[in-house]
Amino acid sequence: MSNPDKYRLRRTMMFLNCQKPSLIKDPYVYKPDSIMLDLEDAVAEREKDAARYSLYHALQEIDYRGVERVVRINGLDTNLWREDIRCAVAGGCDSIRIPKTETADDVRTVEYAIAEAEREFSRPEGSVLIMAALESARGVINAMSICDSSERLFGIALSGGDYSKDLQVPISGTGVEFMGARQHMVIAARAAKVQCFDTVWTNLDDMEGFRKEVEVIHAMGFDGKSIVNPRQIPVVHEIYTPSEKSVIFAEKVIKEIETKKAQGIGVFTVDGKMIDIAFYDGAKRTIALAKASGVYKGDL
Amino acid sequence: MEIKKTAVAGTLESSDCMVTIEPAKKGIELELESSVIRQYGRQIRKVALTTLRRLGVRNARVSIVDKGALDCTIKARVECAAMRAAEYEGRINWGGMIR
Numbered sequence: 001m002s003n004p005d006k007y008r009l010r011r012t013m014m015f016l017n018c019q020k021p022s023l024i025k026d027p028y029v030y031k032p033d034s035i036m037l038d039l040e041d042a043v044a045e046r047e048k049d050a051a052r053y054s055l056y057h058a059l060q061e062i063d064y065r066g067v068e069r070v071v072r073i074n075g076l077d078t079n080l081w082r083e084d085i086r087c088a089v090a091g092g093c094d095s096i097r098i099p100k101t102e103t104a105d106d107v108r109t110v111e112y113a114i115a116e117a118e119r120e121f122s123r124p125e126g127s128v129l130i131m132a133a134l135e136s137a138r139g140v141i142n143a144m145s146i147c148d149s150s151e152r153l154f155g156i157a158l159s160g161g162d163y164s165k166d167l168q169v170p171i172s173g174t175g176v177e178f179m180g181a182r183q184h185m186v187i188a189a190r191a192a193k194v195q196c197f198d199t200v201w202t203n204l205d206d207m208e209g210f211r212k213e214v215e216v217i218h219a220m221g222f223d224g225k226s227i228v229n230p231r232q233i234p235v236v237h238e239i240y241t242p243s244e245k246s247v248i249f250a251e252k253v254i255k256e257i258e259t260k261k262a263q264g265i266g267v268f269t270v271d272g273k274m275i276d277i278a279f280y281d282g283a284k285r286t287i288a289l290a291k292a293s294g295v296y297k298g299d300l
Numbered sequence: 301m302e303i304k305k306t307a308v309a310g311t312l313e314s315s316d317c318m319v320t321i322e323p324a325k326k327g328i329e330l331e332l333e334s335s336v337i338r339q340y341g342r343q344i345r346k347v348a349l350t351t352l353r354r355l356g357v358r359n360a361r362v363s364i365v366d367k368g369a370l371d372c373t374i375k376a377r378v379e380c381a382a383m384r385a386a387e388y389e390g391r392i393n394w395g396g397m398i399r
Contacts, residue, residue, distance in 0.1 A: 021373040022315035050309050050380045056394060057372035083392065090394030121395060 003126050005094060006154045008068065009292050010034050010195060011224040011240045012233050013157075015072075017042035018051035024058045027067070030230035031237075033292075034068035039084050040075065040099050048080055052087045059091030070131065072097040076106055082113055089117035089128055095154065100162065101132035102139045104149035111150045129154045131197075135162035140181045147192030156189055157226060158182060160199030173209055175216060186221045195223040204229050214239045241293035242286045250286035251298055253279050301356040307384035310369075310377035317369040319348075319381040324361040328352060334366035347371050351378040355397055360385070 014032040016023045018039055027035050037058070043051040059069060071088035073096055074080035088096060098110050107130060114128050130152045134140050140163065147156060158181055160171060169177045182198065189196035198217040201210045210232060214225060218239050225236050242250070252270050257280050260268050267276045290296035303323045310318040317334075332344060344366055351374070352360065360382075369377070379398055392398055 020313070020316075021369060021376075022313060025315055025370055025373075049383065050376070052392070053376035053380045053398065054373065056398060057376045060399070061370075061372040087392065087394055 003129055003152070005068070006129060007195070008033075009288055010068065010155070010197065011289075011292070012227045012236050013070065013197060013224060014227040014230065014233065015042065015200065018055045018058075019043045019047050021054060024054065025062065027230075028063075028065040030233050032067060032227060032230075032233050033224065034070050034095075035064065036070045036072055036097060036226070037088075037093070038072045039080070039088075040072045048074070052084065056087050056091040059088070059093055068094050070095040070097050072099060072133075073110075075100045076109060081110075085110070085113045086117050086120070089114060089123060090121040092123075093128060095129040095131055097131045097133055097157070099133050099159070100135045100139070101146055101156075102134075102136060103142055104145040107132055107146060107149040107153055111152055114152070126152065128152070131155045131157060133157045133159045134181070134185065135159035136166045137163070139163075140184060143185050143188035144191065147188050147194050153194055155195030155197055155223065156185055157197035158185055158199045163199075173203070173206070175213060182217065182220055182222070190221065196221070198222045198225045200226045200228050201232065202228060204231065207231070207235070211235050211239070237293060240289055241295060242290045244295070246286055247290045247296055250283035250290075251300060253283040254287065254300055257283075301382065301386045301388070303357060303360045303382070303385045304387050305385055307381050309380035309384060310373075312365060312367055315368050315370070315373065317364055317366040317374055317377050319374075319377040320363040321357075321378075321381045321385040322361040323385075324359045327359060328357070329361045331361075331363045332366065333364070336366070336368065340366075343371070344369075344374060347374045348378050351375050352382065354399070355379065355382050357382055357386075 010033045012032040013034040013036050014027060015036045015038055016027055018037050037055055039051050071093045073084035096114060118125055130150060131154055132146050134156055143156060160178060164171050164177050186196045201213055214236050227233060253275055256270050287296060287300050303321055306322045308320045310316050312318055330345060332341060348364060
């Protein structure tokens with residue numbers, strides 16, 4: 001089972017409340033890479049049923065123009081999540097986000113329910129991917145086994161609100177309380193070859209603070225950030241746009257690796273830097289980011 | 301599907317509609333209020349009636365206050381109100397009764 005969308009570009013994932021038709025009818029105009037259609041925290045308890053009907057028909061009828069459609073289901077400690085999965089899979093979602101993931105078994109439990117739903121609604125096996133939100137100290141500690149839990153899992157995301165509560169610290173705005181979790185999660189995700197996403201920034205009046213935070217998580221190796229407002233999208237995309245210098249270098253690396261491979265040469269230099277096959281994936285990612293950002297017009 | 305009690309779904313926010321379904325004895329009575337009734341009234345009625353027929357609702361008094369809802373929202377709100385009014389709590393037949 002191999003889903004080509006597992007490693008798609010996910011710089012921005014915008015949260016949208018399924019209870020609100022005005023939010024889910026045309027979010028593609030803001031050009032996020034993914035949208036997170038929420039059945040969980042954003043939806044009032046007595047509107048859980050209404051949110052599901054809205055979700056199903058939105059997935060069936062709205063053309064989201066290539067934007068990935070991730071559905072956040074209710075927690076595994078509720079009696080809602082199984083029907084959430086049936087609804088999302090029947091509707092045609094691309095991925096399921098598991099909230100409050102603490103163990104690899106949580107992911108496997110959801111994976112089993114997704115596979116059942118794929119059979120019930122005649123979708124190809126493996127067509128629905130999974131991402132896991134880590135929202136507790138236990139979840140973060142178990143990041144490595146969670147990342148390794150399922151072939152369907154494309155990434156993990158830090159959920160800062162619940163995580164800071166579990167740590168018994170307030171959210172400072174400096175990110176100091178998330179330092180350990182962020183570093184640990186990125187390393188685990190990279191070790192398992194899955195993606196890693198940062199938590200939301202909720203202070204919409206402090207766009208400068210938001211920009212600084214995105215610069216930090218970009219430098220740390222995160223693949224993208226969860227977003228709560230369309231205004232945040234261009235900031236993230238700008239920071240994730242590779243520099244002209246790095247795009248030119250990546251292009252040379254890819255072309256040289258392919259040429260030298262055919263000649264049986266494993267190690268060589270590009271612009272004075274020693275290069276081998278280990279640089280290939282990184283260079284490919286730089287080109288993919290450059291294409292998505294509209295700054296690469298080459299032939300790769 | 302038997303409508304057992306009065307139930308409401310949706311809101312009066314922009315892009316939404318509020319659907320109220322009540323028990324009735326003979327057929328479907330549909331009342332529609334919309335700022336775009338001249339352009340879309342017929343379409344809204346058609347979507348609502350088709351949805352009710354698919355759900356098997358034969359007798360009900362239905363009121364829709366539309367605030368510019370898309371067809372997918374009208375369907376979702378009618379279904380939700382009907383399911384609540386019928387006190388339906390089983391597994392949902394996604395792709396069958398709901399589509």
